[in-house]
Amino acid sequence: MSTRTAISFRALAAVALLSLIAAGCGGGDGDGHERRNPPQSSDTSGEAEEPPPATAFATEAAFSLETGPVRHPPVALHRQNAWVAGETGLTLVDLATGDETTRLKPRRQPLHEAWPESAGRRDEDRAAELEKQGAQRRLPRPLLTRIGGTPAVVAAVPVKGERQDPAVEILAANAETGERLWGLLVEPGVLAGENAEGLSAPVLHAHDGTAVVQVAKADRVLGSLGIDLDGPELVWEEDEFLAMAGSGDDLAGMSFPDGGGIRLLGAVLTDGAHTWSEDISKYASIAPCGPWLAVEDFDDDRGPLLIEMDSGDVTHTRDDGLVSGMSCWEGEGGTTVVLASNGEGDEGDEERGGAIGLDATSGEVLWRLRHGKWEGRVSASYEDRLYLKAGEGLVVRDARTGRVLGNVPGIAPQQVNGYAGLIAAGDGVDVHPAER
Secondary structure, rough: OEEEEEEEEEEEHHHHHOOOOOOOOOOOOOOOOOOOOOOOOEEEOOOOOOOOOOOOEEEOEEEEEEOOOOOOOOEEOOOOOOEEOOOOOEEEEEEEOOOEEEEEEEEEEEEEEOOOOOHHOOOOHHHHHHOOOOOOOOOOOOOOEOOEEEEEEEEHHHHHOOOOOEEEEEEEEOEEEEEEEEEEEEEOHHOOOOEEEEEOOEEEEEEEEEEEEEEEEOOOOOEEEEEEEOOOOEEEEEEEEEEEEEEOOEEEEOOOOOOEEEEEEEEOOOOOOEEEEEEOOOEEEEEEEEOOOEEOOOOOOOOOEEOOOOOEEEOHHHHHHOOOOEEEEEEEEEEEEEEOOOOOOOOOOOEEEEEEEEEEOOOOEEEEEOOOOOOEEEEEEEEEEEEEOOOOEEEEOOOOOOOEOOOOOOOOOOEEEOEEEEEEEEOOEEEEEEOO
């Protein structure tokens, strides 16, 4: 199952995906869109029994994963294993010891070189060059799924192909043992005539033996690929559908019609067939958010919307507590999706700030905290726990109720499981062991 931590409304969107743009709300004329969930009364939080405390972490890092400079950890956590993505493949690290136990490399030559040594070990000019390069790196997180019932990790590496340059080699391994399951060379038409600069291929989503890969350059998305993980084989490719996220058998993404603007699209994971569409303006932001797309069309006065991936229906609006600038958090193993502002909002600005918690299956609004009653910036979500920086302190909230839990987490992690919390720092990712 894929894990999405900290998916902001600041997302790849309009203007030919040339930049990240803030906060989102979405599109079309709304005909036929029915909200399925009435808004709950404001400033409410659930009244469930006190949940067990959240996992806390050592304040000092035990070791650092050698990733080079990254904004977010390019790491998939499976139990005690950390699968670390790099330009030339995957490395498996034992979270208990810091030992590298497996290196998984493509059979074809990678298009990008492995990250060089720390900038701190170079002279001033070289260090500045590495810092600039580091800011432009795009290292997608590997995807955890199951292949033939086996827990697996899947990643794609840009490589030199047999017939064309560039190509993509998709790697799959047993997530527990590190055993290589297979490698698949894909030379899709969407890469014909492209160069290697800025090329990446994040594996966005997988379900029931099929995965979708987004093929992208630094300044634009080129297309999407459907991969049969059991084959393995390429089963479809689409340059008119730019996949952004998936939920079960459903995909959601966009295209750019000749007339301008953005067309939101739904599609079927197994064959890429389109299921719904909605036109919005180019002045929009779009991001995945659980089983929805979070969309804000700045030419649409409805404000932020959640649009269901399987139907294209609008299910939540500002009446349910959505405000501009929220980020979306869905922790692995959790049952909720939380949309939260990054702080309290500006003084006197009640249109910003606050948070809401949604049931990830039904979409029910479980709780809502308005401007002034929500404080902090979420750093990670895991198993219905939200880790926040709040003022000078650290806080954990229960994602099912919105309530603050009693224990102090020790750190504000960017990524979490039951064994460790991760924080991108300098030229690597610091690993803080869980304190049990």
